[in-house]
Amino acid sequence: MINITFPDKSVKKYESSINGLELAKSISNSLAKSAVCIEINGELKDLSYLIEEDSVCKIFTKDDQYSLDTLRHSTAHVLAQAVLNLYPGTEFAVGPSIDDGFYYDFLFKENIKESDLIKIENEMRKISKSQQDFVREEISKDEAYKMFSKQTFKQELINTADKSEGVSEENISIYKNDKFSDLCRGPHVQNTSLINHFKLTKLAGAYWRGIETNPQLQRIYGTAWFNKNDLDNYLKRQEEAEKRDHRKLGNELDLFISTDETGPGQFLWKPKGAVLRQIIEDYSKKAHSENGYDYAYTPHIGRSVLWETSGHLDYYKEGMFPPLKNEENEEEYYLKPMNCPFHILIYKSDIRSYKELPLRYFELGSVYRYEKSGVLHGLLRARGFTQDDAHIFCTTDQIEDEILNLLTFSIKLLKSFGFDSIEADLSTRPEKSIGNNDDWEKATNSLKSALENQNISFVTAHGEGAFYGPKIDLHVKDAIGRRWQLSTIQVDFAQPDNFDLQFVDSNNKRVKPVMIHRALLGSIERFTGILIENYAGEFPGWLSPVQVKVLTIGDVSNYLNKITKSLKGFRYEVDDRNLRLGEKLHDASKDKIPITLIVGEKDELSNTLAINIRSQDNQQNVKYEDAIKQIKANLKTPIFKI
RNA sequence: GCCGAAGUAGCUCAGUGGUAGAGCAGCUCACUCGUAAUGAGCAGGCCGAGGGUUCAAUUCCCUCCUUCGGCUCCA
Numbered sequence: 001m002i003n004i005t006f007p008d009k010s011v012k013k014y015e016s017s018i019n020g021l022e023l024a025k026s027i028s029n030s031l032a033k034s035a036v037c038i039e040i041n042g043e044l045k046d047l048s049y050l051i052e053e054d055s056v057c058k059i060f061t062k063d064d065q066y067s068l069d070t071l072r073h074s075t076a077h078v079l080a081q082a083v084l085n086l087y088p089g090t091e092f093a094v095g096p097s098i099d100d101g102f103y104y105d106f107l108f109k110e111n112i113k114e115s116d117l118i119k120i121e122n123e124m125r126k127i128s129k130s131q132q133d134f135v136r137e138e139i140s141k142d143e144a145y146k147m148f149s150k151q152t153f154k155q156e157l158i159n160t161a162d163k164s165e166g167v168s169e170e171n172i173s174i175y176k177n178d179k180f181s182d183l184c185r186g187p188h189v190q191n192t193s194l195i196n197h198f199k200l201t202k203l204a205g206a207y208w209r210g211i212e213t214n215p216q217l218q219r220i221y222g223t224a225w226f227n228k229n230d231l232d233n234y235l236k237r238q239e240e241a242e243k244r245d246h247r248k249l250g251n252e253l254d255l256f257i258s259t260d261e262t263g264p265g266q267f268l269w270k271p272k273g274a275v276l277r278q279i280i281e282d283y284s285k286k287a288h289s290e291n292g293y294d295y296a297y298t299p300h301i302g303r304s305v306l307w308e309t310s311g312h313l314d315y316y317k318e319g320m321f322p323p324l325k326n327e328e329n330e331e332e333y334y335l336k337p338m339n340c341p342f343h344i345l346i347y348k349s350d351i352r353s354y355k356e357l358p359l360r361y362f363e364l365g366s367v368y369r370y371e372k373s374g375v376l377h378g379l380l381r382a383r384g385f386t387q388d389d390a391h392i393f394c395t396t397d398q399i400e401d402e403i404l405n406l407l408t409f410s411i412k413l414l415k416s417f418g419f420d421s422i423e424a425d426l427s428t429r430p431e432k433s434i435g436n437n438d439d440w441e442k443a444t445n446s447l448k449s450a451l452e453n454q455n456i457s458f459v460t461a462h463g464e465g466a467f468y469g470p471k472i473d474l475h476v477k478d479a480i481g482r483r484w485q486l487s488t489i490q491v492d493f494a495q496p497d498n499f500d501l502q503f504v505d506s507n508n509k510r511v512k513p514v515m516i517h518r519a520l521l522g523s524i525e526r527f528t529g530i531l532i533e534n535y536a537g538e539f540p541g542w543l544s545p546v547q548v549k550v551l552t553i554g555d556v557s558n559y560l561n562k563i564t565k566s567l568k569g570f571r572y573e574v575d576d577r578n579l580r581l582g583e584k585l586h587d588a589s590k591d592k593i594p595i596t597l598i599v600g601e602k603d604e605l606s607n608t609l610a611i612n613i614r615s616q617d618n619q620q621n622v623k624y625e626d627a628i629k630q631i632k633a634n635l636k637t638p639i640f641k642i
Numbered sequence: 643g644c645c646g647a648a649g650u651a652g653c654u655c656a657g658u659g660g661u662a663g664a665g666c667a668g669c670u671c672a673c674u675c676g677u678a679a680u681g682a683g684c685a686g687g688c689c690g691a692g693g694g695u696u697c698a699a700u701u702c703c704c705u706c707c708u709u710c711g712g713c714u715c716c717a
Binding site (some may be wrong): 058092103111112113114201202203204205206207210211212216217218219221247251252258259262263311312315316318319337338369371372373374375376377379430456465466467469490501507551553555556578579580581583584585586587589590598600601602603610611620 | 643653673676677680708713
């Protein structure tokens with residue numbers, strides 16, 4: 001007799017041991033039908049798992065995330081099975097479920113091509129049709145070595161006894177279906193026939209265990225769902241996300257271009273993009289100058305001695321553009337990858353008193369980083385970009401207040417642009433770093449208490465800090481739920497040392513200040529790209545490069561004059577081409593203009609016009625004065641106030 | 643940097659070992675137009691760059707550049 005406790009706390013008695021599927025059946029047939037896996041005493045198991053003692057159980061159906069994960073993991077097995085059927089001698093590595101899908105990594109005898117995926121997908125469908133059961137077995141390590149004698153990656157997994165791959169010290173669990181077996185902790189769906197609605201999506205390279213010096217495997221990605229509708233929805237979602245792509249929209253909306261001649265990762269801003277950028281920059285500048293920052297300008301290049309002192313040449317040379325030099329002048333210059341050394345020189349240009357601190361230097365500083373060619377991604381990852389950068393010099397006692405103010409400031413700024421959902425990462429000391437442990441700990445604690453004080457939910461990213469100090473990164477969620485890193489706040493105990501920074505304290509002693517690096521929007525290029533994706537190019541009125549478009553019908557030049565006069569101060573365009581109204585409307589909508597005015601000869605007499613506000617999706621005929629009022633209300637710039 | 647895919651007109655994309663194609667955009671003309679693309683005509687190209695194979699290469703092969711999807715990286 002065993003007692004099973006269910007999530008609603010009810011307890012059922014069973015005569016003898018019972019497996020998950022039978023358990024589901026004992027509740028209802030429909031539950032048995034939709035059951036996929038089961039949680040027994042907090043551990044996820046197959047439905048076939050035999051429960052032999054009193055347990056707490058929860059049955060997961062097709063609607064649960066765990067079930068989807070299970071399905072996808074099982075689909076990954078079928079993928080590996082299909083690959084081994086088609087390409088005997090292929091080595092297979094790991095194949096987990098991931099968001100919306102799964103992957104499996106392989107070492108083929110000869111690399112496959114993307115066009116081979118169709119063949120593999122067809123083989124998978126065969127396996128699905130042949131209705132094979134997934135069977136769990138536990139075998140000894142020795143047996144496992146034998147079973148995977150020709151699979152070097154599996155051997156390594158067995159060796160390192162990684163529990164997450166179904167390997168533990170004593171025995172090893174494997175899953176078998178037909179002639180295929182794989183090391184696996186499970187659980188799996190019961191039968192391959194459940195694996196119906198899937199698609200292999202892409203082929204990519206991936207390093208074994210994610211380590212660059214390891215051999216590179218070929219990774220096949222796929223997606224899998226319980227029904228066709230979900231699969232179709234997913235594919236549609238992907239398409240929608242593609243429509244938001246800032247590179248595509250940047251071109252369509254005439255915002256920016258990149259050309260072969262400028263070199264990869266660098267952008268040319270066309271007038272409309274430049275306006276957008278200018279609004280963002282002006283807004284940020286104003287916010288800074290009203291909140292205790294001083295403006296600074298610094299050059300784009302500096303002598304190598306500067307980058308030696310700062311430590312960049314020691315720690316970051318790979319990420320910098322190659323040096324500039326000529327025959328007359330042997331000395332090398334470097335393009336700046338960061339603004340901080342220059343701001344430090346400004347600090348050092350005078351003897352500083354404790355009464356001056358904190359000093360905050362702000363600059364829209366363009367920096368150049370030699371990003372690896374494979375990582376470039378439009379505006380989101382460029383080689384030349386502009387940071388809304390500032391460096392704060394303060395006393396140790398001031399750190400906590402400064403960080404707190406910074407967090408408040410940053411959150412407010414991000415919210416002004418429409419990002420309301422904000423989370424943080426707290427990154428601690430990495431292996432490759434400078435400075436002493438005491439300083440690191442002190443700084444990390446200041447960051448942590450500021451986050452707690454501001455009630456920002458955060459996770460600690462161990463070892464992810466900069467080489468010179470710990471940091472807070474703020475992430476926002478965009479309109480379709482993607483997470484973007486924007487602000488970064490970094491404490492730096494190292495640079496003040498490198499440059500021997502000092503201030504005179506109240507005892508007339510020379511003391512080392514602390515430095516805080518921070519960029520709130522991050523890179524203006526990247527931020528603009530994220531804005532484009534967040535709004536799908538349909539910017540709020542105050543950010544829109546063109547805010548109002550006036551469409552004329554017939555000859556209304558007098559009336560038009562009056563209207564454009566009251567639009568002074570707004571960014572407007574007039575479309576008085578001799579075209580049908582339908583076409584003008586089409587063009588205005590294609591350009592994602594927030595407000596469209598239609599003015600015809602009849603309107604001139606009645607002093608009216610038609611106003612189309614994109615966000616309201618309706619159209620009204622209103623008096624001229626009303627229209628102007630509505631325009632002003634819709635195009636308001638958010639007020640920045642802390 | 644690595645694995646895979648791609649580069650043809652301003653844009654989106656067909657196509658072929660033998661003189662290069664469409665739609666949109668552009669220009670010209672007609673229509674004088676009230677709610678989501680009016681019609682006709684014209685013009686537009688070193689088929690990413692360099693090398694090779696061939697009587698002949700945009701097409702096949704090699705190298706490079708750039709872009710895209712990933713991996714690694716993002717101080």
